[in-house]
Amino acid sequence: MDFLVFQYPMITLQACLDGILLGVLFALIAYGMALQWGVMNIINIAQGDLVILGGYIAYFMYLYGIHPAWGVIVAPVIMYFVGIAIYKLVINKVVDRDLFISILATFGISILFMQLMNFAFGADVVLANSGYGTTMLFDNNVVLPNSKIFSAFISIVFAICLVIYMKKSKLGRAIRATAQNARAAKILGVDTEKVYAATFGINAALCGVAGALISITFTIHPYMGLPYTIRSFMIVIVAGLGNLPGVAMSGMGLGVFEEFADYILGTEFRIGSVFLLLVLILVYRRFKLSRKREYLK
Amino acid sequence: MRLNKIILSFVSALVILFSTSVASFAKVVGDKIILGAAISLTGKYSSNGVHTQNGYNMAVDRINSMGGVKVGGKTYKFDIIYYDDESNPKRAAQLAERLISQDGVEFMLGPYSSGLTKAIAPVTEKYGVPMVEANGASRSLFTKGYKYLFAVLAPANLYLDVAIETAVELNGGKPVTIAQAFEQDAFSQDVRLGILDAAERTGSKIIIDDKLPKELNDMAATLVKVKQMKPDVLVVSGHTKGALTAIRQIAEMKVDVPMLAMTHCDAAKLSKQHGKNSQYALCASQWHKSLTYKDDFFKDGMTYAADFEKEFGYDPPYQSAESSAALLVFKDAFERANSFDQKKVRDALAATNMQTFYGNIKFAPGGQNVDKPMVLFQVMCDASGKCENKVVAPLKWASAKLIHPIPKWSER
Numbered sequence: 001m002d003f004l005v006f007q008y009p010m011i012t013l014q015a016c017l018d019g020i021l022l023g024v025l026f027a028l029i030a031y032g033m034a035l036q037w038g039v040m041n042i043i044n045i046a047q048g049d050l051v052i053l054g055g056y057i058a059y060f061m062y063l064y065g066i067h068p069a070w071g072v073i074v075a076p077v078i079m080y081f082v083g084i085a086i087y088k089l090v091i092n093k094v095v096d097r098d099l100f101i102s103i104l105a106t107f108g109i110s111i112l113f114m115q116l117m118n119f120a121f122g123a124d125v126v127l128a129n130s131g132y133g134t135t136m137l138f139d140n141n142v143v144l145p146n147s148k149i150f151s152a153f154i155s156i157v158f159a160i161c162l163v164i165y166m167k168k169s170k171l172g173r174a175i176r177a178t179a180q181n182a183r184a185a186k187i188l189g190v191d192t193e194k195v196y197a198a199t200f201g202i203n204a205a206l207c208g209v210a211g212a213l214i215s216i217t218f219t220i221h222p223y224m225g226l227p228y229t230i231r232s233f234m235i236v237i238v239a240g241l242g243n244l245p246g247v248a249m250s251g252m253g254l255g256v257f258e259e260f261a262d263y264i265l266g267t268e269f270r271i272g273s274v275f276l277l278l279v280l281i282l283v284y285r286r287f288k289l290s291r292k293r294e295y296l297k
Numbered sequence: 298m299r300l301n302k303i304i305l306s307f308v309s310a311l312v313i314l315f316s317t318s319v320a321s322f323a324k325v326v327g328d329k330i331i332l333g334a335a336i337s338l339t340g341k342y343s344s345n346g347v348h349t350q351n352g353y354n355m356a357v358d359r360i361n362s363m364g365g366v367k368v369g370g371k372t373y374k375f376d377i378i379y380y381d382d383e384s385n386p387k388r389a390a391q392l393a394e395r396l397i398s399q400d401g402v403e404f405m406l407g408p409y410s411s412g413l414t415k416a417i418a419p420v421t422e423k424y425g426v427p428m429v430e431a432n433g434a435s436r437s438l439f440t441k442g443y444k445y446l447f448a449v450l451a452p453a454n455l456y457l458d459v460a461i462e463t464a465v466e467l468n469g470g471k472p473v474t475i476a477q478a479f480e481q482d483a484f485s486q487d488v489r490l491g492i493l494d495a496a497e498r499t500g501s502k503i504i505i506d507d508k509l510p511k512e513l514n515d516m517a518a519t520l521v522k523v524k525q526m527k528p529d530v531l532v533v534s535g536h537t538k539g540a541l542t543a544i545r546q547i548a549e550m551k552v553d554v555p556m557l558a559m560t561h562c563d564a565a566k567l568s569k570q571h572g573k574n575s576q577y578a579l580c581a582s583q584w585h586k587s588l589t590y591k592d593d594f595f596k597d598g599m600t601y602a603a604d605f606e607k608e609f610g611y612d613p614p615y616q617s618a619e620s621s622a623a624l625l626v627f628k629d630a631f632e633r634a635n636s637f638d639q640k641k642v643r644d645a646l647a648a649t650n651m652q653t654f655y656g657n658i659k660f661a662p663g664g665q666n667v668d669k670p671m672v673l674f675q676v677m678c679d680a681s682g683k684c685e686n687k688v689v690a691p692l693k694w695a696s697a698k699l700i701h702p703i704p705k706w707s708e709r
Contacts, residue, residue: 014521022515115339123343123384125538127545127570134549143524145549218514219541223341227512262518268481268508 010141015259021148023255025213027248028155029228030235031162032206038241039179039199040095042102046086047232048225049113050204054079054211055220056121059128062215068128071212072154076205083204087197095196110225117222128215151213158209162202163244175199179241227271234278237285325637329376330366332627333402335392335417337409340384345564345616349409349432351609352620353377359594359621366628368635375624382408386416393420402426403639406623409616411435411453411484418446427643429626431619434583435483436490439663446664447646449622449655451671453484454491456581457532459673460558461495463690464530467701473529476505476554478519478543480535485509488534488560488581504528509535516542520552530556537565540580548574548706555702558673563614568676568684576678577703584615584655585672585688587696594625595654622655675699 006012033047044050057078058071086109094105132146166172177185178195186192210228214220235254239246254274261273325331334353337346354377360366361374378400382389389408396402397420405421407414407430414433418441421428427445434453438446464473477492479485496503504526507519513535523531531554533543540561547557548571562568562580586598595601601621605613626649631637634645650659656669670691677697678684687697 008525011521011525015518018517118339118341118343123341125536125541125565127541129545129571134551136551140551143521143550145546147549219538219545221341221538224512224514259518263522266508267478267513267516267518268510271510271512 010138011263013138014142015263016256017142017144018148019256019259020252021144021152021255022258023252024152024155024248025210025217025251026228026231026235026254027251028159028206029210030232030239030251031159031244031247032203032210033232034236034239034241034243034247035175035206036199036203037236039175040091040196041099042091042095042106043099043233044203045103045106045229046110046113046225047203047207048228048230049110049117050079050083050207050225051211051214051228052220052222052225053082053113053117054208055215056117056211057208058212058215059126059220062128068130068212068216069150071128071215072158072209075208075212077208079208079211080201080205082208083201084197086204087200091200092193092196110229114222114225121222123222125219125221126215127219130216132216145217147217151217154209154213158206159244159248162206171195171198230271230278231274234274234281237278238281325373328365328371328373330373330404330631330637331400331402332375332377332404332406333380333393333396333400334377334406335380335382335389335396335408335413337384337413338379338381340382342384342409342413345432345614346384346409348614348616349620350379351605352431352613352617353406353624355605355608355617356594356621356624360624360628363594366631368631368637373631375628377406378402382413384410384413386413389413390416390420393417397421397424397426403637404428404627404642406620406627407431407433407448411438411487412482414438415483418443421445425639425643427630427639427646429623429646431623432616434487436487437483439661439665443664445643447626447649447660448665449626449658449669450583450619450666451669452665453487454494455671456488456491456560457534457558458491458495459671459690460532460556460579460581461492461499461501461530463673463699464556465499465501467699468529472500472502474526475501475503475530475532476519476523476526476528477503477532478505478507478509478516478535478539479533480509480513480539481511482536485534485536485539485560488532492532509539513538514542515546517546517550520546520550523554524550524552528554530554530558532558534560537561540565540567541570544571544575544578551706553703553705557703562674562676563686564616568678568686572684573678573682575676575684577700578676579673579689579699580676580686582615582672582674582686583669584618585674585686585694586613586618587688588656588672588694590652590654590656592625592651592653595621597654601654618655622653622658625653625655626651626658 054075057075058068061071062068094102130147135144174190174195178192235250238250262270336350357375365372365374380392405426405428409432411433414430422443422445429447431449434450436452436454479489505522540559558579560581567575586602588598591597630645634641658666659668661667672688673690674686675689677687688694689699
């Protein structure tokens with residue numbers, strides 16, 4: 001235990017800011033997961049692997065001399081079609097089955113993606129340098145890498161665009177209708193098959209954006225996807241489905257929680273603390289649920 | 298008639314049994330000495346697995362083309378049976394078992410990484426199969442009393458203690474303050490033990506002692522602490538991702554520290570991936586091509602590097618060099634034992650005392666090589682931004698002078 005983080009207000013501030021910037025990025029990935037979970041009732045274990053694949057797109061652009069920031073435009077376009085392809089090949093066969101089947105299917109996709117990426121891109125840890133520099137605040141006591149600020153900014157832009165799209169566009173309305181009641185939507189003339197494909201594509205595109213941002217801010221590696229899946233799962237569990245402000249808040253909350261756990265317990269317990277929090281929240285939800293049931297009796 | 302048939306089938310059964318057992322239970326087939334190796338060709342260690350395999354293959358070709366191995370007046374050639382262990386310790390142990398009991402291999406080469414070597418060593422030990430390994434440096438490998446394990450490389454606890462000693466020396470012999478961050482794996486934790494020893498020896502104080510997770514890609518928290526507490530030395534070990542993450546975030550957060558020491562810089566291709574930001578980082582290495590050790594097969598480091606590049610198209614990392622050295626050790630041991638008896642070869646290995654292009658090799662009773670110091674190189678860049686690794690310690694091999702303290706970010 002180390003309480004350094006509370007002894008120096010500057011470190012507390014640094015931890016909060018780092019956490020928020022990181023959390024916004026998590027929230028973007030989680031939003032994609034919430035969307036397709038809500039619409040298709042599928043928990044996508046391959047979410048993190050889609051993120052990493054997006055990261056590789058930005059990395060290869062960087063390798064060929066294109067600034068990796070363009071990856072946030074290119075990666076989602078490519079990933080949208082990857083998403084559609086995964087839907088047509090696998091997901092459409094499990095979309096009406098129970099949750100367990102979809103978890104197994106996406107777990108399989110996850111393993112396949114990991115191995116394919118390892119085969120195609122090698123097992124080296126790579127990153128794309130943005131050369132964005134650093135913002136120093138409070139007499140150089142608080143440091144914010146511009147790449148993190150850029151990531152958070154782009155995540156927010158994409159989230160806002162998506163909300164507007166979901167509200168205003170025809171497809172967005174169809175997606176929301178399908179999420180509410182797929183059968184009713186179908187009866188009223190919504191092509192749910194198309195909606196499902198588009199939803200999965202949009203989710204993959206969001207993962208692509210997040211991956212490009214991660215390759216700029218952190219590192220990528222074919223086997224690094226799982227922690228992102230877990231974090232987004234966790235955020236969605238806390239926020240609930242179809243609750244965008246909730247996803248954003250719980251994303252940032254998780255980011256800050258992770259940073260503080262890192263300072264107080266040590267970096268080695270960072271992911272562990274996320275798991276612990278997940279268990280606690282699941283237990284709490286169950287507890288709340290059981291109390292409700294008793295009340296109903 | 299019936300009896301004849303029974304005898305005939307009995308004899309033919311015996312013949313079949315005998316012929317298959319000869320084919321599969323022979324360590325030496327014709328003029329070939331067959332070695333076995335489980336290597337990570339897929340999975341997370343696949344890059345270094347390939348470096349290891351290339352090193353082995355390079356040495357096999359070279360030794361075979363230069364006369365092979367002479368045992369009992371006859372010349373033999375090396376051959377290696379490879380299996381892919383998928384970077385998975387359980388799989389590695391199964392494959393070792395298979396190599397020994399099904400393929401009849403009686404001499405083994407090591408896999409890549411300490412973790413996989415740890416998984417294989419109990420198997421080779423159980424069957425009394427001598428294993429020369431080149432990529433498992435964890436100290437715990439050498440404290441278990443293994444009799445058939447020999448490592449050509451220096452143990453992990455010696456990786457970075459040179460850095461601490463150098464820092465103390467540069468501080469006028471006075472103790473220094475150390476910040477350290479290590480991944481939680483066998484190798485990095487051994488490097489950490491080495492630092493603890495060095496700190497105790499020199500009276501230095503460890504003011505930050507962080508452990509990093511396996512999924513490491515953010516160490517901002519550690520670096521914020523470093524910024525606040527201003528240690529004299531920052532030590533980081535977390536394989537390639539640790540090295541890459543540390544350099545990226547140190548540069549982004551403008552962390553000023555007089556000395557930065559790391560492992561896995563060359564495997565991470567630091568200077569290529571980070572360019573000038575990686576400048577002044579001190580890196581522990583088992584080998585560097587500019588060292589002047591010599592042998593008859595590869596001449597010296599520079600020639601080895603040139604030949605390796607010609608064959609495989611890239612500059613050899615130390616993982617390849619040490620793997621090549623393992624074959625030289627085997628050849629030397631076979632010739633001194635003048636036999637393929639496992640016990641005799643094991644004893645000959647234990648008595649090894651030789652120089653290779655990779656370094657001197659002499660095994661302690663635990664199996665680790667005690668005759669080859671680690672080297673430290675520093676990433677140095679010229680004005681055009683081209684960066685190179687230059688050996689700075691130990692002084693005997695130094696090709697450049699250590700730049701210390703590292704200039705502040707504001708002055709770069």
